Amino acid sequence: MTRGEAHDKARDVVTAGGGAPSGATRLARLRRLLRHASRRSPYFQASLGGLQVDSILDERDFASRVPLSDLEGLEAARAATGDPFSGRKCAPECRGQLVFQLESDGEVPLYVALGRSEAQSYARALGRCWRLLGLDKGDRVAIFDFGSSPLSYLASGAFLPYVSRGAADGLACIPVCNDGVSQMGQRAVEIARFVRPRAFFVRSDCMFPFIQEAERQGISLRDYIGAIVVAENEGLPSARSCRAWADALGLPVYRLLRVDAAMFLGIECPSCGLLHVDSGSYFVETVVPGRGRDADSDGGGRLAITNLFARLTPAIRYACPVLAGRIGPGCPLSPEDDRFRLV
Amino acid sequence: MRRDQEKVATEFMDQTETWPIEKLRRLRRRRLRALVRYAYANLPFYRRRYDEAGIAPESVKGPVDFARLPMVTKADIRRAREDSGSFLTGMESFPNGDLATIGMTSGTTGTDFLYCNRKWRQFQGGRLLRAYWWAGLRPGMRMMLTVPAWHCWAAEESYLAERFGVVGVVPWGTFLPRFAGNFVDAIRDLRPEFLSMFLPMLYAVQAECRRRGLALHEVFAGVRCVLVVGAPLTPASRQKLEADLGVDVYTGAGATEGLIAMECSEHRGYHLFVDTCYLEVVDPPTGALLPPGERGRLVLTAFNPHGTVYIRFDTGDLGRVVKAPCACGRTWPLIEVYDRLDNMFAAEGREFVPYDVRLCVDEIPELTGVPFSVIRSVPRVRADRASPTSPLWLAIQRPLSGNLRSLEDSLAAEIGRKLRVKAAIQWVEELPARWKGAPVIDEMEWKEIARG
Numbered sequence: 001m002t003r004g005e006a007h008d009k010a011r012d013v014v015t016a017g018g019g020a021p022s023g024a025t026r027l028a029r030l031r032r033l034l035r036h037a038s039r040r041s042p043y044f045q046a047s048l049g050g051l052q053v054d055s056i057l058d059e060r061d062f063a064s065r066v067p068l069s070d071l072e073g074l075e076a077a078r079a080a081t082g083d084p085f086s087g088r089k090c091a092p093e094c095r096g097q098l099v100f101q102l103e104s105d106g107e108v109p110l111y112v113a114l115g116r117s118e119a120q121s122y123a124r125a126l127g128r129c130w131r132l133l134g135l136d137k138g139d140r141v142a143i144f145d146f147g148s149s150p151l152s153y154l155a156s157g158a159f160l161p162y163v164s165r166g167a168a169d170g171l172a173c174i175p176v177c178n179d180g181v182s183q184m185g186q187r188a189v190e191i192a193r194f195v196r197p198r199a200f201f202v203r204s205d206c207m208f209p210f211i212q213e214a215e216r217q218g219i220s221l222r223d224y225i226g227a228i229v230v231a232e233n234e235g236l237p238s239a240r241s242c243r244a245w246a247d248a249l250g251l252p253v254y255r256l257l258r259v260d261a262a263m264f265l266g267i268e269c270p271s272c273g274l275l276h277v278d279s280g281s282y283f284v285e286t287v288v289p290g291r292g293r294d295a296d297s298d299g300g301g302r303l304a305i306t307n308l309f310a311r312l313t314p315a316i317r318y319a320c321p322v323l324a325g326r327i328g329p330g331c332p333l334s335p336e337d338d339r340f341r342l343v
Numbered sequence: 344m345r346r347d348q349e350k351v352a353t354e355f356m357d358q359t360e361t362w363p364i365e366k367l368r369r370l371r372r373r374r375l376r377a378l379v380r381y382a383y384a385n386l387p388f389y390r391r392r393y394d395e396a397g398i399a400p401e402s403v404k405g406p407v408d409f410a411r412l413p414m415v416t417k418a419d420i421r422r423a424r425e426d427s428g429s430f431l432t433g434m435e436s437f438p439n440g441d442l443a444t445i446g447m448t449s450g451t452t453g454t455d456f457l458y459c460n461r462k463w464r465q466f467q468g469g470r471l472l473r474a475y476w477w478a479g480l481r482p483g484m485r486m487m488l489t490v491p492a493w494h495c496w497a498a499e500e501s502y503l504a505e506r507f508g509v510v511g512v513v514p515w516g517t518f519l520p521r522f523a524g525n526f527v528d529a530i531r532d533l534r535p536e537f538l539s540m541f542l543p544m545l546y547a548v549q550a551e552c553r554r555r556g557l558a559l560h561e562v563f564a565g566v567r568c569v570l571v572v573g574a575p576l577t578p579a580s581r582q583k584l585e586a587d588l589g590v591d592v593y594t595g596a597g598a599t600e601g602l603i604a605m606e607c608s609e610h611r612g613y614h615l616f617v618d619t620c621y622l623e624v625v626d627p628p629t630g631a632l633l634p635p636g637e638r639g640r641l642v643l644t645a646f647n648p649h650g651t652v653y654i655r656f657d658t659g660d661l662g663r664v665v666k667a668p669c670a671c672g673r674t675w676p677l678i679e680v681y682d683r684l685d686n687m688f689a690a691e692g693r694e695f696v697p698y699d700v701r702l703c704v705d706e707i708p709e710l711t712g713v714p715f716s717v718i719r720s721v722p723r724v725r726a727d728r729a730s731p732t733s734p735l736w737l738a739i740q741r742p743l744s745g746n747l748r749s750l751e752d753s754l755a756a757e758i759g760r761k762l763r764v765k766a767a768i769q770w771v772e773e774l775p776a777r778w779k780g781a782p783v784i785d786e787m788e789w790k791e792i793a794r795g
Contacts, residue, residue, distance in 0.1 A: 084532035101515040101529050109528040140445070147492035148515045158444045158464055158498040161488075161505035169442050176445035176456075177492040179517050187447070190454050194430040195445060 021280060023059070029308050030062055030283060036090070037314040043069075043077055043087035044314060063285055063317075068304055070319045071234065071261060075108040084111045088313050096312045097162045100148070102260050103233045112263060112313040116162040121281060121309035122263050123154040127167035128278050129256060129267040132334055133199050133227065137172040142197035142225075144188050144206050146180035150258060150265065151201050151231055182206055185213035193219065198226040201256065204237045207245060222250040229267065231256040234320045236342065255342070257322060262305040262315035266340075272331045274339040275324060281309055284338060286326050287319060300325045300343040359618050360673045367617050367674060372405045374646045375621060379403045379412070381436075381648050388423060388433030389654060409655075410623060410632050414642055416657045420455060430456035435651050443650070446495030448599055456651075457600060459495050463650030467495070467601050468502025470619045474605040475503055478593035479568030480537045485510045487535040489526070489544075491517050496601050500539065509537070518544040523551035527562060534565030542574040542594070546714070549587065563588045572597050574782075575681055575698045579705035580712045581610065596680045598643050598658050600651070604678055612665045612677035620645045623655070624664055627684060635664040635676075640684060659683050661696055686783045688719040690735035691764040697782035700737065703757045709745035710754065714774050716784045734765040738789070741770050 021029065034053045037044035047067050056062050077086035089096075096113035104110065114122065135141060145151045153159045155175040156166035168175040176195050178188050180203045188210045192200065202210060207230055214221050221228075228251055230237050236255050246253040254268040257275060266277045266284075277284050286301035300323045307315040324340035331339060359367075382389040383400040392413050393400065403409050423432035430445060435458040437443065443460040459467075480486060486509040490497040504511050514529035516522025518541045526548050529535070540548075552562050569588065572595045576584070584592045596604040596613040603620050604613030615622055624639040625632055633639040641660045645653045661684050665677035682696035689695070697717055705711045718736040735758060741747065751768050758766040784792070 096510065098511045098513065099533055100513045101525060103515050109525065109532060111532065143492075146515070146517055147490065147497060148513050148517070152492040153513070155492070156444045156498075157442075157501075158459065158461075159492045159501060161501045161509075161511055168444070172442065174443050174445060176447070178447075179491050179493055181517065181519065187454050191447075194424055194428070194456060196429070 026279075026283060026308075027056070027058060027062070030059070030306065031056060033306070033308065033311075033314060033316065034066065036311060037316060040090035041088055041314055042081075042083075042091070043074075043085075044316065046087070059283075063287070066317050068287065068317045068319045069315075071104075071106075071110075074110055074261065075106060078108050078110060084109065085113065085313060086110060088315075089113050090312055090314070098160070100150075100260070103149070110261065112261065112310075114263070114310070115312050118263070118309055118312060119154075119160065119163050120165065122150065122265075123157075123160075123163050123166045124170075125263075125265045125278055125281050126150065126154040127165075127170045128334075128337075129265055129276075130167045130171055130173065130199070132267055132269055132276055132337075133229070133254070134270065135171055135173050135199055139171070139173045139198040140195050141168060141173050141175045142178065142188075142191050142195060142200045143175060144178045144180065144184070144191075144200065144202040144210060145231065146203075147177060149180060149203070149233075150260060150263075151256070152177045154265075180206060182209040185209035189213050189217055189219055189221075192221055192224040196224050199229055200225045200227070201229045201231055204230045204232045204235075207237075211245070211248065220250075225251060227252045227254065227270075229254045229256050231258055233258045233260050234322065236322055239342070257303075257320075259303075259305055259318065259320045259322075262307050262318040262320070263310050263313075264305045264307065264315075264318075264320075268342070269331055269333055269337075269339070271333045272339065274327055274331065275342055276331065276334060276337040276339055279329070279336060279338045282307055282338075284326075284340070285317070286324055286340070287317075300341075303340065360614075360675060362674055364674055371617060371621055375406070375409050375644070376403060378644070378646055378648060378652075378654060379409070382652060382654055385436055386434055386652060389652075391433075406621075406623075409621075409644075410625075412655050414625075414630060414655045414657050415653070417455060417659065424456070431458065434653070436649055444495075444498060446498065446600075447493045449494070455599060457495050458651045459498050460650050463647060464498045464502050466619070466647045466649055467499040468506070470616055471499045471503045471602055472506060473616070474595055474602050475507070475537075475539070475570065477605050477607055478537075478539075478570040478595075479591060480507060480509070480570075482507045483509065484537050484567075485512055485533065485535040486537040487512045487514065487526075487529060487539070489514060489518070489538075489540055496597070499601050520544075520547040520550070523547040524555075527551050527555070527557070530566065531557075531562055536565060536567045537570075538566055538568075539570040539572070542571040542576060545569065545571055545584070546712070559587050560589045563590050566590045568593065570595060572602065575679075575701070577698070577701050577705045578610070580701070583705075583711040596662075596678065598645075598653075598660075599656070600645060600647070600653060603643060603645075604680075607669060607671040607673060609669055609671045611667075611669055612679050614669065614673055614675040615678050617675050619647065622664075622678060624662065627661075633663075636666045638663045638681070641678075641680065659685060661687070682782065688717050688783055690733060690762075693762075693764065695735070695762060695764075699762055700735065700758070703761050704739070704754065706757050706761075707750060707753050709742045709750055710739070713740050713742050715739035716774055716782060716789075718769075718786055718789045719783050720786045734767045735762065736767045736769075738769045738771050738774065738784070740774055741772060 038048040074086040098114045102110045156168045157163045242253045256267045283306040285304045287304045288301040302319045304317045304319045323343040327339040379400045441460045446457040446459045448455040488511045512533045512535045514525045516525045568591045570593045576594045595602045604615045621644040623642040627640045641658045641662045662680040681698040716738045755766045
């Protein structure tokens with residue numbers, strides 16, 4: 001096998017989701033997840049009650065019978081139980097290798113725990129986002145976010161123990177991280193100048209200092225960067241802001257959605273402009289709270305994420321405040337991905 | 344325990360630590376010779392410099408010949424970077440297609456990039472295994488992983504975390520005081536047994552505990568050891584920290600590419616990792632080699648031939664090699680690292696670094712560990728440019744207890760006794776929370792802070 005072939009194989013191992021699962025396969029995975037969570041996770045034992053998992057007939061049935069969860073609910077469970085994992089972590093026999101504190105503006109610290117294979121799956125989700133951008137062997141990728149952000153720690157196996165292949169390793173890219181504080185704008189510009197990343201992932205609150213610093217130095221970022229990806233946890237900058245940034249910089253600007261509590265990563269596609277979701281890793285619905293599922297027909301609802309790889313800290317129907325309408329698969333760049341139009 | 348963890352625990356740790364000095368010297372000579380030949384053959388940055396200096400790599404037989412090689416300063420590296428327009432300056436050794444990350448320095452004196460490939464990480468991470476073992480990390484422990492991903496130390500720490508099979512706890516944020524609350528929460532909620540942290544951040548965590556009215560002993564009840572880096576710690580500061588937190592505190596000495604030396608349980612200095620690096624102490628103005636015991640500029644050579652290769656790199660730090668052997672029985676030389684040369688200041692015509700002042704401050708029990716800044720009247724002033732009558736100007740935070748007038752007298756007397764200069768002391772409510780604490784503030788900046 002040549003080096004190039006070895007690289008292609010490694011890339012496929014890291015970024016391929018194994019194709020879109022069929023409806024029956026996905027239902028079977030959802031049932032397995034519910035069975036696991038209702039047996040081993042105190043939080044889901046309580047919320048799923050006496051749900052007869054085998055009686056769930058299809059995804060619509062799943063949506064109508066499985067309750068939503070969200071950040072406020074996790075915070076309330078943390079306050080009620082005192083458990084840092086809000087009771088979500090499967091105990092006690094499931095021992096994780098990694099525990100992450102979630103980014104939060106609130107007073108209540110929350111955590112997720114991951115085992116080795118889950119961390120690898122999470123990294124693969126980021127790798128698929130990178131691949132959708134067209135990143136490939138030898139490309140340099142910069143990240144203007146904290147080291148505690150999944151954008152950073154999943155970027156390389158060098159940043160996180162137990163992850164043998166981060167997003168960059170699978171694609172043979174070279175990552176570089178900056179810290180996620182706005183005072184680091186100057187260093188971000190240095191990275192742009194000397195590393196010349198093909199993609200620069202930026203925390204949305206660092207965009208303004210980054211642009212301002214480049215202007216102060218008289219640097220045209222488009223001379224050094226291929227594209228900018230703006231990311232946020234449980235939120236996204238508006239399409240209008242992104243257009244304004246793109247116009248000002250003369251660069252394509254895409255959005256990446258992080259939902260850390262559900263270990264979710266999805267990115268706007270350079271081809272179709274829709275939010276792509278790896279359907280092998282996540283089952284995502286759009287919901288209107290109080291009405292249950294399927295806001296699709298009337299143009300948008302909150303994204304509710306069920307993580308199909310997270311076993312240690314299950315995330316089932318986790319509703320984040322981002323509004324979107326479901327479009328479905330069909331993008332030529334990645335035909336198996338589920339797609340959503342962000343509202 | 345997995346087999347590789349057993350190997351870490353029983354085989355790797357103590358092979359070379361007690362080798363006879365002559366055997367260590369032979370190892371050093373061999374590695375220096377090999378490194379210089381390798382650099383000349385493979386790294387354009389060094390080949391050009393050695394050619395310009397007229398030094399053939401074959402002529403370098405030992406430390407004396409080695410000292411003839413030109414030193415590399417940060418300015419040299421930045422010039423090469425500007426010339427190439429790339430972070431690659433010709434100091435990097437990388438096989439085509441190797442997996443790699445790019446690390447950076449903190450940017451205190453400007454940013455430097457490091458090319459860190461897989462072999463580089465294994466080499467550096469292996470070195471860190473020893474340091475963390477000395478500090479008390481053991482396989483299977485829960486360890487807080489706090490090093491930001493931009494620093495190459497993160498790549499080394501993640502390597503050792505996996506080798507030790509620890510449970511990694513990652514708090515949200517970075518080494519800035521505003522994230523201290525997250526660190527406190529993570530320590531309380533998840534009870535990590537081992538912490539590695541930037542020293543000013545540990546002080547920020549302490550301050551946050553006090554702000555919340557939390558007993559430090561309770562917060563740190565589950566912690567067994569803390570490893571701190573990034574700033575020197577005086578013996579009195581360590582004792583106070585250990586008493587306050589109720590844990591063992593170890594410090595390590597770092598350079599651009601990670602830890603180079605580490606304390607043993609005797610806490611009498613840092614044992615230089617002689618199997619992986621070579622340190623020279625040179626006279627700052629002339630560059631001449633200084634004998635053990637004398638303070639000077641630290642010049643580092645890393646034996647790691649992978650990634651970015653540092654040969655005679657001027658670290659910008661002030662330190663010395665300790666003459667006396669260590670009571671622990673290790674033969675690896677002890678070094679002391681005091682401060683950055685950039686932080687040097689003059690008083691009454693003599694030069695000091697903040698560590699000298701720290702030693703005085705820590706002698707007063709109420710002031711041990713209390714943050715202070717030296718206010719420097721001219722940026723990077725040298726003794727020959729300072730007024731022979733200018734006193735040591737000190738801004739120090741008000742302690743939690745004690746009579747200020749009496750503390751001021753005691754501190755001035757201690758500074759007079761130890762440093763033989765007069766001190767002008769100014770009490771402040773809080774010093775600016777900057778990236779690396781605030782050991783030296785230039786007078787203009789201080790006036791701006793005072794104006795508010």
